[in-house]
Amino acid sequence: MSQNSDHKNFKVVGKPFRKVDARAKCTGQTLFADDITLPRMLYCKILRSPEPHALIKSIDVSKALAVPGVYAVITGKDLPIPYGILPVSQDEHALCVDKVRFIGDPVAAVAAIDEDTAFDAMNLIEVEYERLQTITSIEEAIMVDEPRVHDYGDAGNVHKKVHLEFGDLEEGFAAADHVREDVFFYEGNTHLPMEQHAALAHFDADDKLTLWSSTQTPHYVHRALAKTLELPAAHVRVIATPNGGGFGGKSDPFNHEIVVAKLSMITRRPVKVTLTREEVFYCHRGRHPVLMKIKTGVQRDGAITAMDFETFLDGGAYGSYGVASTFYTGALQTVTYEVPRYRFKGLRAFTNKPPCGPKRGHGTPQPRFGLEIQLDKIAEDLKLDPAEMRLKHLVKPESVTANYLRIGSMGLGKCIEKVVEGSGWKRKFRKLPAGKGVGLACSSYICGAGLPIYWNNMPHSGVQLGLDRQGGVRVQCGSIDIGQGSDSVLAYVVAEVLGIDPFDIRVLTADTDLTPVDLGSYSSRVTLMTGNAAIQAAERARELLSKAVAEKLSLPEENLAFAERRVFDVENPEVGVSFAEAVVLAESRFGTIGTVGSYTPPRSPGRFKGAGVGPSPAYSYSACVAEVDVDPVTGFVMVERVWIGHDIGRSINPMLVMGQVEGGVYMGLGEALMEEMIYRANRNVVHKFPSLLEYKSPTTLEMCDVKTYLVEDADPNGPFGAKEVGQGPLLPVMPAIANAVYDAVGVRIDEVPITPEKVLAALRAKAQGKDARYGPKGVPAVDWQEPLKVLTPAEGGDGREMPRVAVHS
């Protein structure tokens, strides 16, 4: 993009403007999905399974249907077509057809005159279940083949098994001076957006369906509705309402969206559903619990010679994004420090729990947690400073990793230097009084997935600009603001290129009838992809305006500048026209002014099966130092302060970047210390605490102080050089805290959340002279398939799978 390099005098980019919708959000004027009502609207309630794994023998809805005020009751028979976010996992039904797979699985739905009537009627639906044995854990899923949670997958209750090998591992381990093997566990947790999911459907008199929904992915919901309702996609309109928090939890097409659409088609009235907080816990799609084993070989200076990474994911009851999540647990280990040879084995299990999916960091916080703790242990083994050791072996910018990820800009070194200096690392590490400690960890994240979820060659993001002759500019884009400020980014970028005020721009987003497709607010893709598409559209508009103004003023086009709502001669700034006049000139010359822009990520060099997960146009980097105070009597960990450096490429709006960093640290703190989705295995796999009170998340009283450093090193693929910030800064927080706990009290807590019980157990073990550690002991033995082998770039590989050698046993 031509805007990346040579702009020194930005008028909008890099400035802390307020968001274009900030005042609406502070006055109660922003309409979230549940705030919308339509005349004659009905209310929907969904009956959910009380059984974790059972066949549906019969459903009797007659009593519910007989309730006055009830307009429709539907069951799985009414929605027989399966769907799912990934083409390879079309394993969900909007209402279960013949079996239920977790407590909370939807079974039937009621539309009634009001919510109370719908609720009462729902409770009159009679369902007869035949219980099946439950699958409650990764280990059980591997050992127990029958009954299967699903009748597809790689084996029994194993959903997916992958095995990739890049380079000669044995040679790598042979070249090591020191080899460590460690096991870690990352407990699952959930997004907990403050807004519960809600959706409103209206099937109108012209047989057109409109769905308003709190979704991060209106385009994918559009596809799922057309498929499951058997409607032409052209007759379906999805409007994503501003999300009251997403974090990945509103990225799947959801059963409740399809259900209200169907109920509206049956009743010919608008139908709304708003989930209760308990139901949001059952929607889940949150962080996969991951058990992992890491074997890493290093030389004396900490240079990694080989890494063998094994992950086991508890996927819950459905596929969701799980195949991608599985690959992600093995994808980004190579993009921070040089890993010349790398092997990844990953397994996702089906269990009878709410389905896991993508949560902020999607599949990468878990392996990053293990990796960064292991590096801390390695540094101690080698008597090296963990910060210096990392700094020495950073991946080089403009390089390709062993697993074929192309790195662009790489600012991790600066991030480490900033937090080391700012935190006083050198005078604190291993030197603070007992009970106090510091820990360091780093990470990286993608700026948008390199490939779309369904295979196609079309752009990932499209932007349409309309210029009206009075100087207004309309930006249309399919992206949805989930609080990160994506609507504002569109306005800032277009304002910068056209030299106008961002608040003169009307942003119209996330409406499948009116806006070009953007794939959605996930994988930290929006700023980079919509930003680039918006720049292209704005540059095309600027070109039309330049031509018309140049003709009028008899100036060469290259002499024209766009700023302060004017188009003028750079050499003689008084000579010029207002922006509105420029539009009039252009419209007179060329007709109605509208332009489009689109963005497709560059093709990644990997050509092997599985190379689709991990590539990105750019990678953000973060480094974090956490300082903790551990009470040896209670085991309570208080995080006092976090210093975090984030390589943002360039801040489109630094204030919003700061907000994302602080929010990421906050969510990381919650995952590190308290957040967990856990179930009672001996009591029907029921969720332990599906409520905001008992699912612990940090309040103001637990939140730590945050010192942020923004590292700006413009990336050639970013809009104005910008990279992501929505997800990356969460990643290093958990391992930094775990490493700090070790520095404070000398015990290793190799799993999250780091609860007082675990700290006390490890302290007790330490006092008894046992292993001063709390964490998993090992991983299940698995009969892994032969690896898909790829020569690394250093070995002369071309990114393709090596021909397989037949193995005879």
Add this chain to the structure above:
Amino acid sequence: MNGKQKAHIEFTLNGERAEVAFAPHKTLLEVLREDLSLTGTKHGCELGECGTCAVLLDGRSVLSCLVLGLDAEGRSVQTVEGLADAAGLHPLQETFADTGAAQCGYCTPGFLLVAKELLAHNDNPSREEIKEALSGNLCRCTGYIKIYEAVELAAARMRGEEMELPREAVYGLE
């Protein structure tokens, strides 16, 4: 609510006299949102756990999901819709907007009202006092920091002091 009698109350809502009829079991949250169409007040749990639905009842913050609509009879209720007037936004609304304290904005109305209550009693709260006052409100986006900064900025401006956010709050540390 077929066949059940509606309750009828009169009260002061955002400074105006209001009357409303509703099913008597409804919470103040439901009455505000459903019967008065004031959807600025949000819900996160409807169990009193998250603070999202906070409104001011006679100047004191309450969780509107735990208060019956009937309890508002004759009293004064303030919601986020009543914070701004024709003259402009309340200083807290200005600073929440300008500092990015509202990310998704869903928890914002509750935070604004609890912060307003705090500033009514303490025009110069310390960071610790702000944390204490806001500890019943959950926010998943901001990590609360921009919210503290917005409250501090609004408090200073309400005291008549000139104040801007420190540079490090906007651009990070050098």
